[in-house]
Amino acid sequence: MVATVHSLKPRKDPSLDAMIALASTDMNAVNAVILDRMQSDIPLIPMLAGHLIAGGGKRLRPMLTCASARLLDYPGTRHHKLAASVEFIHTATLLHDDVVDGSDMRRGSKTANIIWGNPATVLVGDFLFSRSFELMVEDGSLKVLKILSNASAVIAEGEVNQLTAQRQVDIGEDRYLDIIASKTAALFAAACRIAAVVAERDERAEDALDSYGRNLGIAFQLVDDAIDYASDAATMGKGQGDDFRDGKATLPVILAHARGSDADRQFWKDAIEGRRVSDADLAHATRLVRETGAIEDTFARARTYGQRAIDALGVFPTTTAKLAMIEAVEFAVARAY
Amino acid sequence: MVATVHSLKPRKDPSLDAMIALASTDMNAVNAVILDRMQSDIPLIPMLAGHLIAGGGKRLRPMLTCASARLLDYPGTRHHKLAASVEFIHTATLLHDDVVDGSDMRRGSKTANIIWGNPATVLVGDFLFSRSFELMVEDGSLKVLKILSNASAVIAEGEVNQLTAQRQVDIGEDRYLDIIASKTAALFAAACRIAAVVAERDERAEDALDSYGRNLGIAFQLVDDAIDYASDAATMGKGQGDDFRDGKATLPVILAHARGSDADRQFWKDAIEGRRVSDADLAHATRLVRETGAIEDTFARARTYGQRAIDALGVFPTTTAKLAMIEAVEFAVARAY
Numbered sequence: 001m002v003a004t005v006h007s008l009k010p011r012k013d014p015s016l017d018a019m020i021a022l023a024s025t026d027m028n029a030v031n032a033v034i035l036d037r038m039q040s041d042i043p044l045i046p047m048l049a050g051h052l053i054a055g056g057g058k059r060l061r062p063m064l065t066c067a068s069a070r071l072l073d074y075p076g077t078r079h080h081k082l083a084a085s086v087e088f089i090h091t092a093t094l095l096h097d098d099v100v101d102g103s104d105m106r107r108g109s110k111t112a113n114i115i116w117g118n119p120a121t122v123l124v125g126d127f128l129f130s131r132s133f134e135l136m137v138e139d140g141s142l143k144v145l146k147i148l149s150n151a152s153a154v155i156a157e158g159e160v161n162q163l164t165a166q167r168q169v170d171i172g173e174d175r176y177l178d179i180i181a182s183k184t185a186a187l188f189a190a191a192c193r194i195a196a197v198v199a200e201r202d203e204r205a206e207d208a209l210d211s212y213g214r215n216l217g218i219a220f221q222l223v224d225d226a227i228d229y230a231s232d233a234a235t236m237g238k239g240q241g242d243d244f245r246d247g248k249a250t251l252p253v254i255l256a257h258a259r260g261s262d263a264d265r266q267f268w269k270d271a272i273e274g275r276r277v278s279d280a281d282l283a284h285a286t287r288l289v290r291e292t293g294a295i296e297d298t299f300a301r302a303r304t305y306g307q308r309a310i311d312a313l314g315v316f317p318t319t320t321a322k323l324a325m326i327e328a329v330e331f332a333v334a335r336a337y
Numbered sequence: 338m339v340a341t342v343h344s345l346k347p348r349k350d351p352s353l354d355a356m357i358a359l360a361s362t363d364m365n366a367v368n369a370v371i372l373d374r375m376q377s378d379i380p381l382i383p384m385l386a387g388h389l390i391a392g393g394g395k396r397l398r399p400m401l402t403c404a405s406a407r408l409l410d411y412p413g414t415r416h417h418k419l420a421a422s423v424e425f426i427h428t429a430t431l432l433h434d435d436v437v438d439g440s441d442m443r444r445g446s447k448t449a450n451i452i453w454g455n456p457a458t459v460l461v462g463d464f465l466f467s468r469s470f471e472l473m474v475e476d477g478s479l480k481v482l483k484i485l486s487n488a489s490a491v492i493a494e495g496e497v498n499q500l501t502a503q504r505q506v507d508i509g510e511d512r513y514l515d516i517i518a519s520k521t522a523a524l525f526a527a528a529c530r531i532a533a534v535v536a537e538r539d540e541r542a543e544d545a546l547d548s549y550g551r552n553l554g555i556a557f558q559l560v561d562d563a564i565d566y567a568s569d570a571a572t573m574g575k576g577q578g579d580d581f582r583d584g585k586a587t588l589p590v591i592l593a594h595a596r597g598s599d600a601d602r603q604f605w606k607d608a609i610e611g612r613r614v615s616d617a618d619l620a621h622a623t624r625l626v627r628e629t630g631a632i633e634d635t636f637a638r639a640r641t642y643g644q645r646a647i648d649a650l651g652v653f654p655t656t657t658a659k660l661a662m663i664e665a666v667e668f669a670v671a672r673a674y
Contacts, residue, residue: 042497096463100456119437119500122459126433127493129463133470133486140479149470156464160379163456 006314006326008307014330016058019067022324026066026080027059033084034062037131048112048124052091055107061191062087064216067328068195068209071313071321078198081135082144086191088132089152093159093187095125100163101246144194151190158182167247169257169265169272176254180221181214188217204315211312212325215305220332222302225250227335229289241282247272251301253285255294264288299333306333341655343647343663351667353395356404359661363403363417364396370421371399374468385449385461389428392444398528399424401553404665405532405546408650408658415535418472419481423528425469426489430496430524432462437500438583481531488527495519504584506594506602506609513591517558518551525554541652548649549662552642557669559639562587564672566626578619584609588638590622592631601625636670643670 020027038049062083069079097103098111099118105111113121129152136145162179165171192213196206228243229252243250249257249272257268270276271285289295306329316322357364375386399420406416434440435448436455442448450458466489473482499516502508529550533543565580566589580587586594586609594605607613608622626632643666653659 040494040497042494042501044497044501045494096459100459118455120497122433122437123493123496123500126429126466127490127497129466130486130490130493133482134490137479137482137486142474142477142479145470145474145482149467149474153464153467153471156460156467157377157379157382159460160377160381160457160464163460164379164381 006310008303008310008330008333011327011330014327014334016060016328016331018320018324019063019328022070022321023063023066026069026083027063029077029080030059030062030066030083030087033080033135034087037084037088037135038128040127044116044120045124045127048095048116048120049091049128051109051112051115052094052106053087055109057107059087060220061090061187064188064191064213065195067321067325068192068212069199071209071316071319071325072195072199072201072205074195074199076198078139078141079195081139082148082194082198083191085132085135085139085148086187086194088128088135089148089155090187092125092129092132093155093183095121095128097159099125100159139198141197143197147190147193147197151186154182154186158184158186165249167249167273169249169253169268171249171254173251173254173258176249176251177218180218184221185214185217188220189214208312208315212309215309215312216329216332219302219305219309219329222251222298222305223333223335226252226295226298226302228252229286229295241286244271244282244285245277247274247277251298252289252294255297256285256289256292259292259294260288264292302333306330343650344644348664348667351664351671353397353665353668355657355661356400356665359407359658360400360403363406363420364400366414366417367396367399367403367420367424370417370472371424374421374425374472375465377464381453381457382461382464385432385453385457386428386465388446388449388452389431389443390424392446394444396424397557398427398524401525401528401550402532404658404662405529405549406536408546408653408656408662409532409536409538409542411532411536413535415476415478416532418476419485419531419535420528422469422472422476422485423524423531425465425472426485426492427524429462429466429469430492430520432458432465434496436462437496476535478534480534484527484530484534488523491519491523495521495523502586504586504610506586506590506605508586508591510588510591510595513586513588514555517555521558522551522554525557526551545649545652549646552646552649553666553669556639556642556646556666559588559635559642560670560672563589563632563635563639565589566623566632578623581608581619581622582614584611584614588635589626589631592634593622593626593629596629596631597625601629639670643667 034053038053039046065079065083065086095112098106099113099121103111104114136148158179162183165175165179189210192209193206196209228240253268253272257265260268267276271281309329310326313322313325371390375390376383402416402420402423432449435443435450436458440448441451473485495516499520502512502516526547529546530543533546562580565577590605590609594602597605608618646666647663650659650662
């Protein structure tokens with residue numbers, strides 16, 4: 001047998017379409033669970049939750065659960081509730097994130113905290129988080145509960161870690177990667193792993209899907225970080241330069257700061273501490289991240305994680321599902337080419 | 338056999354001492370779990386959580402789990418982790434409450450949101466909430482997970498319900514009781530019920546303990562509400578008049594408003610909407626709640642719930658544990674006599 005080696009030389013215009021098609025039947029069921037289970041006798045709850053949930057997110061995490069279930073040829077439907085549970089955890093996190101960051105726009109709409117205020121946004125996040133556990137309990141797998149309760153604690157730790165690192169330009173690449181591994185990649189990993197649990201596959205399959213999700217999550221986040229400085233890029237609903245204006249020390253900044261002159265470092269320190277937020281400052285920052293190779297190297301790091309995600313799938317036979325999951329990685333890392 | 342009827346004619350100076358003594362060995366173990374499991378590699382987490390957790394709360398909810406386990410002669414130790422889990426849910430709720438209310442003092446200390454800010458307080462609450470589910474998953478009872486995940490969702494719904502009712506003087510007694518049943522009593526009920534689950538007792542024992550906890554929780558909350566207007570009362574760390582100054586339409590206000598003249602109603606509307614917050618206004622409000630019998634009747638409602646809590650224990654034999662749990666009810670409702 002000749003091994004099929006999939007390497008990350010993206011085809012022209014990779015897209016999520018194959019994964020969306022792969023998961024579409026399942027996702028209809030998942031969306032029905034989401035809609036049903038965000039209801040409450042307290043009208044503000046579905047109103048506020050629905051604003052974000054209906055607001056045009058890709059539902060990438062539940063889609064990964066569904067794609068993973070297809071990869072394993074799982075014939076059942078248990079993953080529908082669990083995928084909805086994953087999306088509720090994600091939505092709760094986004095609601096709390098927007099309060100924590102004081103964000104006013106997400107996915108091209110006003111954030112819930114701007115429309116309904118911080119108190120309601122915090123509390124509806126808590127509701128969705130509780131509801132996500134109710135869904136898991138209904139499914140009844142202690143293994144899934146363990147995976148997702150652990151992921152939730154790791155996400156919260158990652159968020160606090162990020163908060164204590166905020167407006168510091170010199171946190172270093174390792175700590176930054178720790179933060180995004182916790183706050184972003186942990187839920188990607190869990191979303192994929194639980195498919196192996198419901199399909200009753202062995203630890204090796206669980207670990208492979210966990211690794212796929214985790215590395216894809218890191219790749220996605222790094223590309224998001226790079227795109228914020230790549231003016232010709234599709235912007236995924238983010239205004240270009242948002243991270244810069246918010247003083248976020250993402251990887252492009254960390255690299256550009258580390259590689260810069262004394263003057264550059266002072267510029268970055270001033271910027272991240274909030275003293276340089278003009279358009280001219282953004283233009284200067286964009287020049288620095290390009291000249292130091294920080295943008296290209298952030299994309300390169302993302303490609304490495306993307307390749308790891310693809311390699312993690314090596315234990316599975318090459319099927320339509322696997323090819324769709326590979327193209328999703330290519331899409332993730334190719335967004336700014 | 339002659340039935341032993343326990344009726345709520347409080348002894349002189351009832352106290353929590355008997356319940357504290359009953360639960361003390363268990364609570365040492367619970368406190369060790371709490372201390373151990375609030376740790377994290379992110380130093381801000383134990384610092385912020387520890388501020389509230391070490392801040393002199395009575396730990397009434399985990400104590401109720403332990404007392405209930407004693408009542409049932411449960412010989413094991415599973416309830417230690419679960420009682421810690423209950424306290425983590427409660428602590429997470431308090432942290433988020435203080436953010437939602439913009440509170441600056443709790444239990445005589447500055448609140449976490451004042452010291453570390455809203456963002457960190459929201460996120461550490463999320464962490465404790467996730468950690469509470471990790472503890473439940475370690476215990477491994479799906480029945481307990483169901484009880485506590487449901488209680489968590491009900492609490493969050495109650496909090497949102499309260500938020501949408503805020504600064505409205507005419508919400509009515511029924512809606513007010515709905516709110517405190519959700520936001521306060523649901524966790525008291527769950528804390529007691531789970532003891533019957535770990536002790537593997539039947540549904541009847543579960544329901545009895547649930548009822549004891551639920552009614553005790555409502556009684557506690559109503560007495561807290563009344564004490565806020567009862568100037569000669571022990572104040573449980575709350576400044577007298579706090580609810581009034583915060584514009585909270587608690588039961589004494591709802592009753593005084595319903596029973597008042599047109600002028601009185603206008604006064605209450607102005608007060609709850611935040612236009613009357615002076616010491617003279619508080620004095621006037623205190624006079625109105627006394628003259629209309631609103632204070633005495635709030636205490637009377639609390640005594641009714643207290644009696645229901647005691648009657649719920651009727652199915653259990655009279656033991657030291659039961660007598661301690663009865664005295665806890667007497668303490669709850671007698672605090673302002």
